[in-house]
Amino acid sequence: MHTESFIALVTGFEPFGGSTLNPSQVIVEALAETPELGGACELRTALLPVDTATIGPTIDVLWEKHTPDTVLHFGESAKAEHLTLERVALNLLDFDTPDNAGRRLVDKPIDPAGPAARFVTLPARAIRGGLAEQGVEARLSLSAGAYLCNQALYLSLAHAERLGGRSVGFVHVPVLAEQAERGERAGPGMPRDQLLDAARRLVRLAVELHGDQRSGSDR
Ligand code: PCA
Secondary structure, eight states: OOOEEEEEEEEEEOOOOOOOHHHHHHHHHHHHHHOOOOOOEEEEEEEEOOOTTTTTHHHHHHHHHHOOSSEEEEEEEEEOEEEEEOOOEOOOOEEEHHHHTSSSSSEEEEEEEEEEEEEEOOOOHHHHHHHHHHHEEEEESSSOOOHHHHHHHHHHHHHHHOOOOOEEEEEEEEEEEHHHTTTTOOOOOOOHHHHHHHHHHHHHHHHHHHGGOOOOTTT
């Protein structure tokens, strides 16, 4: 019997803003090493640049190459204390922290012809519920900011819109305790093992719940 395999793409970001590592990169590397998602799911991983000019082409290539069913973008947030599931991406670039190419942008649209915002197609609320059942606290958020994480989500959701039937979402994660210990970020930060365990559970739930989506009702 031929079964179409289900493709999950998980991305993280390179370090930025004076840190030597990014917790989302650590997640992607750990998942690539031991995917353990089970079933017919194929895991693909990638690292995204913190560069507002090259991130779009990078995302285009990933969609072209993998045609994923589910996409989970992970990124660091100094403000997050728990895994935070974003629900909306805005058509806006507005940031003080320069990207890794040294650019700072104010009040610029990501796509002048695009909609003002896009909702995630990932069942964020159901995933949060599934995590809670496993004893992992997560939050829902209405703003992914106006920096590179928001840009990645907005652009990826355009591909989801074009193809249909894809669940795409963004998860902001806290900084790592080791970043705080090195003085690269304010503490306390999350221990690496705790972050990796929570991220792995979240990816598994996203894959399991993919088929359960009711359009728009579960964000
Ligand atoms: N966090 C930034 C960009 C890269 C990352 O990991 C953000 O929240 O936009």
